[in-house]
Amino acid sequence: MRDLSALFDPAAVAIIGASDDPAKWGHAVARQALRAGRRRPVHLINRRGGTVLGRPTARKLAEVGAPVDLVVVAVPEQYFEEAVDDALAQGARAIVGITAGFGETGADGRARQRAIADRVRAAGAALVGPNCLGLVDNTTEVYLASDAFTPGRVAFLSQSGNLALELGLRLTARGLGMSRFVSYGNQADVTLVDLLASCAGHDGTQAIAVYAEDFADGRAFAEAAAATSKPIVLLSAGRGAASARGAASHTGAMTSPADVVAAACRDAGIHQAATVRDLTVLLEALSGVHRATGRRTAVLTDGGGHGSIAADVAEAAGLTVPELSAPLQASLRGRLWGPSAVGNPVDLAGMGEQDPASYPAVVETLIAAPEVDAVLMTGYFGGYSVGGGALGRLELSAAEQLAVAAACGQTPVVVQSMYPESPSCRVLAAAGVPVFGAIEDAARALAAVTPAARTPSVAPLPPAAEPIADGGYFAVRGLLERAGVAFPEAREVWDEDGVRRAAGALAGPYALKAVGLLHKSDAGGVALRVSDAEELAVAFREMRARLGDMPYSVERMAVLDDGVELIAGVRRDPRFGPVLMVGLGGVYAEVLRDVAFALAPVDARRARELLEGLRTAALLHGVRDKSPVDLDAAARTVAALAGVAAAHPEIAEIEINPLLASPDGALALDARVIL
Template sequence: MGRDLTALFDPRSVAVVGASDDPAKYGHAVAAQALRAPDRRPVHLVNRRGGTVLGRTAATSLTAVGEPVDLVVISVPGAGFEAAVDEALACGAKAIVAITAGFAEAGPAGLARQRAVAARVRAAGAVLVGPNCLGIADNTTELYLASDRFAPGGVALLSQSGNLALELQLRGEPHGLGFSRFVSLGNQADVTLVDLVEDCSRHEATSAIAVYAEDFGDGRAFAAAAAAAGKPVVLLTAGRGTASARSARSHTGALTTSADVVAAACRDAGVELVRTPREMTVVLAGLAGPARPGAGVRTRGRRTAVFTDGGGHGAVAADAAEDAGLEVPQLGGPTQDRLRTVLWEQSSVANPVDLAGMGEQRPLSYADTVGALLDADEVDAVLMTGYFGGYAASEGGLGGGPAGGSVLAEGEARAAKEIVAHLASAAPKPLVLQSMYPGSPSCRVLAEAGVPVFAATEDAARALAAMTGRRSPVDATGVPPLPNPAPPLSDPGYHGVRALLDAAGVPFPAAREITDEAGLLAAAAEFDGPYVLKALHLLHKSDAGGVALRLADRDALLAAFREMHARLGAPAYSVEAMADLTDGIELIVGVNQDPRFGPIALVGLGGVLTESLRDVAFALAPVPARRAEALLRGLRSAALLDGVRGRPAVDVAAAAAVVERITTVAAAHPEIAELEVNPLLVRPHGALALDARAVLR
């Protein structure tokens, strides 16, 4: 169910502690905003000096207000913060918005103060946003407790940056984007990003949730909340490209960056991950713009018809659509025949569909073509691009249109209205427009009907990708539940890790650990050659020359041992049966314990070239076999799995089953920082783990 945040977003009364007449103080801005809706609920201004603030009598303390206060905003110097919190709780506050800074962000002492305050708030049955936040707003309940106004709309904005929130407000205005709520996250001492996502998912007036976060707190819980939200979640985050701060001791650790982890979590949870405020605005314009028939329906189909009135725009738009993950297939015969009935002979009907000048002869051909494409079963979405809007722009004095364009402008306006009519009558499918004149009257007709309109082709393609759910059904698989913790691994050595994985059903070749020649000969007698000899307790055995392969018999094994031991002096070695590598492909399977998102799995092309090729994919662990197979088939080198140049196809299903077992073991052992099988040899029939290592926290 989640936490009850009613007192935070729809309180019965509000008090601003630290309200001020000084425009330089934040208490002034918040008080001024709070007074925008004085009839909705009582608003009390508190200033320790009393007097008047913004023309209203100020109480000298919360106690002096003389009645319970549901929500208290605290904007006072840090030295008086704890006392203000205690007084708010004593006066019956059920929600506190703490604007005061100087806590966790200031160091260990501030963190200790912050934790103590949060504990007192929770013990009193109240909730706390912040500290170190910039306030909140809820347009649906006329609650204005931030320094700036936010235009009403359907987006709930949860942000750790005030300036970014303002930029999103400015960028969203041309697209008709507005906000149901705004919350400055602050330090998340009590109310967390997860709490807010869960509450906004239940908020009927919120159609999409936009998040800017630098600190996810419990990232896995965030991903789970987003996956369960039932409405789009769009994430902008910073620091995605920095490598993990932990010193990597495996290929898995060396290959995994913060960007990989966040991208994997977002993909599995169905979150739209964006890189810039502009991209966030573009995606929100597609997902949460003005309502139209079928708005909010995110199809899984990616078959996109590109419709243009100029070959250049069509070619550029087709490339942009494919870059965004959409498909631009050639249209089938029946659809092409239907288009020929509404277009003239020189028009192209294959995809991109090009009017080839017919728009100037008959402006309604724009609407006829859009209608035919929306009706086609083989089309999931339409990207319209080019000059549309230019005729009305010329008539409106915006320039660029042909001479004597008033007739064309009128025809274009009728076409825009007809397109809107097609949207209302056709099956719900996304339509996005890129126009050279996005502000023209014709484009505004479409925008007001809920069609996202953009000036840039790449923006139109990105919005359409978000609206169509550009991922295949296996991509957004949700957040897998963690298995119950297993007893901690007592032996993190090579054979201890092998035993752990073997017990989970991961197959290995026969092997024995030895320390001297007598043990080596005894091991060789237990199974036939050829043999493999490995020096144990080395970080990268192959790089150090600690692996000898294809040792035909016991004499070759003994000679290799003597040479390797003289050179490396390892404390122990492993004698193993040599696997048949003839028709196999080497993969890597690893799991990292991320401090925010928990176990993160990596699969990819393995062996000694793992870090050089970097052909890997990531997912939240544990990874079900079906998901693992999809990850493997999504690799750049996936064609190798199905056989090339006369090599047979390998058993991808067997590999996927082993991936599930390995990642489940790792997820059940949080004490293991890194677990890796490399290589996992996949053959035409079955898979075999040839090496394994674990690094404890």
């Protein structure tokens, strides 16, 4: 892990470009930095000299006359390189580049940025930015951004300053705060991966939030995330309208940037947020100490409508709301009155109004039950304390009992209330029980602390194999066959004599393909179930007359009746590397879009998980009079394809479509590659 101690706990700080002008970034950063003036020296540098914020300044860093670990550069673009060189000459070990106008401006800017980063690395220093908004470490009193953030246990790594301000406000309102904030800008030197690794090893950080617009090395980000035990929540931009424009294969056309990011998150165990509010919900849940051991959720309410909606929303979030066992129902009945329902949802049916202590009594019973993994409380609780009076005091007492029960147990409890800011709900929140005003937020939070379907892992890329130069049909067949992929017997033909020789060598019926075309079916370049040599010759003459001279393939026709056609493909993403897609294939691939994604390579076990996660997976297990397909053979084929793609960085796209999965195995009926 890269040593970033000079960034987060420097012995002394200097700000080049410190200013008295409130409109300039050098003013805002200097003002914040001076808050920690008793902890470490803060030197202000202004080329005109004089004073800034009532403090004397130096005209150049060399005039400081004392060692400086960390230098913030907030000067116009034309002076930036000089300031960086001055910092390195004075022995600075870290630089924060606020100045913009480099890699984000085009090729010339990127070249200048690379040259600066090379000089920084050669000096053994670290550069955050340029084009960043600074950093904060509340645990070491490093305040080098324009705003202050409430101290807490969440580290936020972001390419947006305003989002950091919004998240800071939302966290503060939820009783949370930030351990660190870093705006990492253009990542010329210090990358998101470096910062993630640093925060993962930071004792003051419990959860890590990331806002990313450009991952740079997305693969390394996913690998670093999978390697840490601290929860990571990602909010990313560009997940919607952008698609794989110009993709030549079905796989490329069906794989969007959003699919790639989602696949990386699933593989690495990263929680994905859609908005800043969603990010806050997940961080609140993951900042708690309790984790569920399963997804079995007990819903508790004092109103049937709230309970029914909560159960629906919980199941939509991936939780289960099973009927409680007879012994547990009996135990609950012993604590409740006659009208109460105890099946799940557990409905107090008005008893909460008569006796608010029934809430903690039921929660204590539920969290002690081995069959309950989590409790979701929903509805009116909190409303009585708003009005005060005797009932309000009883509810406050019940909230205190409930808070103790939740803290002492190991089962997570999440609350949705119509009155989330009420005194009773504030008692719960202060004790670490998440309280939300919306049931969808409460269910989302609870789902976040349930165990993932699989252990996070991102398989490393294999060493690059000898590059291939031939992207033709028979070349890709050979490449995949050597990896263990099975194809029907085939012969390459160029003329009618070749067609007849192929018919004599292969058993019919036959398939004829114009393999010089990328999308054969769309162009009418495929003839199936050709019965004999004469019919095959006729089909060849007609096809060549329409499509012209090119290589054709005569193949033994596969038996399609007992199989399911799948698609398996890999597209190389510029940020995340090879990304595998599997789904229902053939003519339905782009119509139904029943697909799953993962970072390649994958093993056969992971490939099978992807296949069984399809919406149409029931087809693979046999429906009506059809037998189950050989899923293990299909999974091995998918894994072999992913392995080939991962080992050949020159492959932009590769796919098998269709991949025929049958009770007898898996057979690749067509394959294509884009180099």
